[in-house]
Amino acid sequence: MKRSAPKHEDLFVPLDLSRPLQDQIYERIRAAIVRGELTSGSQLPSTRALARGLRLSRTTTQLAYDQLQAEGYLSARPGSGTFIAAIAKEDRPAPRGVAAKTQCRLPTSRYAARVRRSRRRWAALTEPVPRQAIHFHPGVPDARLFPRMHWARLVSECARQTSGWSSAYPDVIGTPALRNVLAQRLTTTRGVRCSAEQIVIITGIHQGLGLVARAVADPGAVAVVEDPCYIGAAGVLDAEGLRIEHASVDDEGIDLRRVRASAARRARLVYVTPSHQFPTGAVMSYPRRRALLSWARTHGAVIFEEDYHAEFRFIGRPIEALHALDDAGLVVHAGTFAKSMSPALRVAYMVLPPALIEPIFHAKWLADFGSPALEQVALARFIERGDYARHVRRCRVTYFRRRQALMDALRQHLPAATCSGQDAGLHVLVHLPDVPQRATPSLLAEAAAQGVGVMSAHVFHVSPPRHAQLLLGYACLTESEIAEDIRRLALAVRVLGRK
Numbered sequence: 371m372k373r374s375a376p377k378h379e380d381l382f383v384p385l386d387l388s389r390p391l392q393d394q395i396y397e398r399i400r401a402a403i404v405r406g407e408l409t410s411g412s413q414l415p416s417t418r419a420l421a422r423g424l425r426l427s428r429t430t431t432q433l434a435y436d437q438l439q440a441e442g443y444l445s446a447r448p449g450s451g452t453f454i455a456a457i458a459k460e461d462r463p464a465p466r467g468v469a470a471k472t473q474c475r476l477p478t479s480r481y482a483a484r485v486r487r488s489r490r491r492w493a494a495l496t497e498p499v500p501r502q503a504i505h506f507h508p509g510v511p512d513a514r515l516f517p518r519m520h521w522a523r524l525v526s527e528c529a530r531q532t533s534g535w536s537s538a539y540p541d542v543i544g545t546p547a548l549r550n551v552l553a554q555r556l557t558t559t560r561g562v563r564c565s566a567e568q569i570v571i572i573t574g575i576h577q578g579l580g581l582v583a584r585a586v587a588d589p590g591a592v593a594v595v596e597d598p599c600y601i602g603a604a605g606v607l608d609a610e611g612l613r614i615e616h617a618s619v620d621d622e623g624i625d626l627r628r629v630r631a632s633a634a635r636r637a638r639l640v641y642v643t644p645s646h647q648f649p650t651g652a653v654m655s656y657p658r659r660r661a662l663l664s665w666a667r668t669h670g671a672v673i674f675e676e677d678y679h680a681e682f683r684f685i686g687r688p689i690e691a692l693h694a695l696d697d698a699g700l701v702v703h704a705g706t707f708a709k710s711m712s713p714a715l716r717v718a719y720m721v722l723p724p725a726l727i728e729p730i731f732h733a734k735w736l737a738d739f740g741s742p743a744l745e746q747v748a749l750a751r752f753i754e755r756g757d758y759a760r761h762v763r764r765c766r767v768t769y770f771r772r773r774q775a776l777m778d779a780l781r782q783h784l785p786a787a788t789c790s791g792q793d794a795g796l797h798v799l800v801h802l803p804d805v806p807q808r809a810t811p812s813l814l815a816e817a818a819a820q821g822v823g824v825m826s827a828h829v830f831h832v833s834p835p836r837h838a839q840l841l842l843g844y845a846c847l848t849e850s851e852i853a854e855d856i857r858r859l860a861l862a863v864r865v866l867g868r869k
């Protein structure tokens with residue numbers, strides 16, 4: 371038996387003239403079905419009658435009905451009219467924007483669990499102080515120093531030309547223009563002798579390390595990572611299913627005794643930060659470099675050299691890359707524009723040993739068909755014209771002043787503190803010998819109460835030191851902000867000492 375058609379006036383007024391009218395008719399009929407107001411078998415007004423009633427064109431109502439019919443909500447019976455299709459109660463769609471009441475349990479992989487574990491470790495970085503309250507962010511450059519107008523002009527200049535980039539898929543391993551200028555620049559600034567064919571442009575260090583891990587090691591294989599280390603890198607290797615062996619770091623960089631030890635001996639991959647160890651800032655000594663290369667050669671391991679702060683060395687000459695000593699093709703040299711330009715650019719690079727060019731090409735192809743081309747072409751031009759070198763020099767001067775302000779304030783307000791890593795990079799590791807490690811959460815809370823959010827370095831350690839260590843990234847603070855924040859931090863240390 372036919373049920374009566376709903377009054378279209380009730381369903382469709384008022385319509386909003388700023389949005390497509392057919393969409394609104396579609397949405398309202400669909401919502402009425404979802405709510406059970408229009409039940410299976412009920413008849414809808416004809417498209418002509420509805421159009422007349424609503425003073426719309428028939429095309430508008432027809433388009434809405436066609437869409438509902440295509441999605442199975444309506445059925446048209448020639449000669450009789452349009453009806454709500456038979457939809458079982460349990461098959462009724464959920465209202466838009468409302469979460470389903472019963473969530474299905476979906477399968478999750480071990481990979482997902484490993485990634486969650488790594489995110490948890492990352493989240494612990496800013497405990498108990500929330501991320502937005504941290505003043506001394508390590509690893510973030512000052513966005514105010516980004517050459518905004520210049521960059522905008524350059525990107526627009528490149529966008530208007532089709533040479534070097536186009537609307538087709540980009541070169542999988544990066545645009546030739548960027549790879550060419552990088553090959554020249556890395557040879558002169560980092561001692562990395564390489565050809566453009568060895569360079570692959572990636573979205574960031576994480577992507578590069580993941581690609582290399584996949585190309586050289588199967589899940590279950592061993593990877594050696596420094597202790598303390600950049601947890602992002604450890605997280606990438608862990609997510610790839612590698613077994614991580616940590617090797618401690620001293621003033622000369624990674625301790626090879628641990629690398630030579632039982633499990634680490636079978637490592638396929640060693641991740642190191644030789645020019646500025648993260649987070650201690652230790653520079654790997656020449657004998658250690660030689661010994662690491664010789665060990666890797668004997669054991670057939672690949673060394674991933676991360677050169678993340680290469681542009682910002684304040685004392686002495688730049689430290690030559692480990693890659694410069696590699697004559698056996700074992701070192702992957704990786705760097706990023708995240709600190710010298712902007713983390714939002716997502717442009718980084720790797721210099722590959724010849725044997726890895728082909729597997730990494732395939733892995734990058736599978737991952738994303740290549741990184742966005744326009745930014746690469748603009749960056750190549752920025753470097754070629756000398757603008758990048760000028761920009762880096764300008765940033766280095768500013769960061770040097772901020773680093774000086776930090777060192778001066780620490781000397782003045784926290785004379786018992788010792789520092790490491792201050793000769794390069796955008797952060798300093800501050801050791802507080804008078805504050806035991808277990809008191810770190812109280813110290814962070816007290817500092818926050820004094821109005822300064824700081825980050826502990828303990829999450830970077832597998833074997834944490836006995837005293838508190840803070841990682842102070844100073845790049846985004848002015849000199850006066852730094853001085854004031856350190857005064858407050860010192861106050862927090864004193865208050866804690868009295869408790």
Ligand SMILES: Cc1ncc(COP(=O)(O)O)c(C=O)c1O
Nearest residue numbers: 509574575576600648706708718
């Ligand atoms: C030591 C280190 N390496 C790598 C990265 C990430 O680099 P990218 O932005 O190129 O992925 C960071 C980010 O802070 C870092 O601190």
